Amino acid sequence: MNITMTDSRLSNSNQLETFLGGTKEIVFSSLNSKKEKYNWIREILVRFNFRSLKKKERGVVRKYLKKISGYSDAQLTRLIKQYFKGKLIWRTYNRNIFPTKYTPHDIALLNLTDNVHSCLNGWSTKKILIREYKEFKKQDYENIKDISVAHIYNLRRTSQYKSHALTFTKTQAVQRNIGERRKPAPNGQPGYLRVDTVHQGDLNGKKGVYHINSIDEVTQWQIVASVEQISESYLEPILLIILNQYPFRIFEFHADNGSEYINKIVAKLLNKLLIKLTKSRSRHCNDNAQVECKNGAVVRKHMGYFYISQKSAPEINDFYMKYFNPYLNFHRPSRFASLKTDKRGKQKKTYNLYQTPYEAFKGITGAGNFLKSGISSQKLDTISKEYSDNEFAAIMEKEKQKLFRKIKVNPVDF
Numbered sequence: 001m002n003i004t005m006t007d008s009r010l011s012n013s014n015q016l017e018t019f020l021g022g023t024k025e026i027v028f029s030s031l032n033s034k035k036e037k038y039n040w041i042r043e044i045l046v047r048f049n050f051r052s053l054k055k056k057e058r059g060v061v062r063k064y065l066k067k068i069s070g071y072s073d074a075q076l077t078r079l080i081k082q083y084f085k086g087k088l089i090w091r092t093y094n095r096n097i098f099p100t101k102y103t104p105h106d107i108a109l110l111n112l113t114d115n116v117h118s119c120l121n122g123w124s125t126k127k128i129l130i131r132e133y134k135e136f137k138k139q140d141y142e143n144i145k146d147i148s149v150a151h152i153y154n155l156r157r158t159s160q161y162k163s164h165a166l167t168f169t170k171t172q173a174v175q176r177n178i179g180e181r182r183k184p185a186p187n188g189q190p191g192y193l194r195v196d197t198v199h200q201g202d203l204n205g206k207k208g209v210y211h212i213n214s215i216d217e218v219t220q221w222q223i224v225a226s227v228e229q230i231s232e233s234y235l236e237p238i239l240l241i242i243l244n245q246y247p248f249r250i251f252e253f254h255a256d257n258g259s260e261y262i263n264k265i266v267a268k269l270l271n272k273l274l275i276k277l278t279k280s281r282s283r284h285c286n287d288n289a290q291v292e293c294k295n296g297a298v299v300r301k302h303m304g305y306f307y308i309s310q311k312s313a314p315e316i317n318d319f320y321m322k323y324f325n326p327y328l329n330f331h332r333p334s335r336f337a338s339l340k341t342d343k344r345g346k347q348k349k350t351y352n353l354y355q356t357p358y359e360a361f362k363g364i365t366g367a368g369n370f371l372k373s374g375i376s377s378q379k380l381d382t383i384s385k386e387y388s389d390n391e392f393a394a395i396m397e398k399e400k401q402k403l404f405r406k407i408k409v410n411p412v413d414f
Helices: 013-020 034-047 054-070 073-086 106-114 122-134 148-153 159-164 232-245 263-272 291-301 310-330 358-360 375-386 389-406
Strands: 004-005 027-030 192-199 210-216 220-227 250-253 274-279 334-341 347-355
Touching: 013 054, 034 054, 034 073, 054 073, 106 122, 106 148, 106 159, 106 389, 122 148, 122 334, 122 389, 159 347, 192 291, 210 232, 210 291, 220 232, 220 291, 220 310, 232 263, 232 310, 263 274, 310 358, 310 375, 310 389, 334 358, 347 358, 358 375
Parallel strands: 192 250, 250 274
Antiparallel strands: 004 027, 192 210, 210 220, 334 347
């Protein structure tokens, strides 16, 4: 407990030594504040004329101050230095309070964006906030569009955000002599697909539905479809559905070494469409990494891990074609790599560019030359501007919940 004393009878170092030696001639009284303690220390230093004392006498006064005040040697040294400068005065600490830039309304907008997009990374989220304001003229986003990526994560830790945020689980993942074994080389042109399969769980020995995930290497244009089984007879029609949904011509089809794709039926189909079939090289696990990343970041994130009956494949495909695939390609930003060359001529990849696959396609020189007949840039522009990113994400999310109820799946399971 902080205390001081009624010590007006103490006036020299000898009396202090007597006190420190155990003489009980002092009456203690409580201190109510640090201000009173500072005043008492200053009064003692003045009374004993601390400035003119010899070294030994100063030591006695310091012991006395330390015993009564409870301060450490370092604290007393600091206070005595302040006394010598005439500045031993208790000052109330005024904490700097920074102005609040992002209001509860801004946090609510971030909450809305994260919930409808299933909480993308900071860069993608920032891109959507900017597009909501600039592309879709949503004035509510004027303030939060300027938020830094780092501060997005700060706001996600606030109690207001957490009380309205949805949570999602992490990912899992799911490898003969047909096709050329090599890594795709698109050379900046669209139409070079990476393809992989995602299995939707088992239940009592029954296999769930399968998702066919495909992505264009250059633009990251993504088409997902669903199929009951991954045998050749089921895959041929679903691959046609996937290829027809791409707005540009397809030149190459790349898969891992799984027999569902590397077989005569798929090879014959692609050959008929003049599409080259390639497959991953041995001991090069990253040859198909681009689409495998999307398995977790997109398919698993939205469809989860729970069992879905194979009979539900048509309903899932309908949802994919009408809502999910347009959302992925026109309203969900993805991260793109760019090459930077340093002073020594060494090239290094950076990942600071975030844009939607459609924006990436428009950025290709002569993009219109790659479009299929019957598809124009104006038609794609109309689709991209019909809804804002958040509006279409909300529509997609609503339809996804309807799908889950229809196929009797509890979304809480994932």
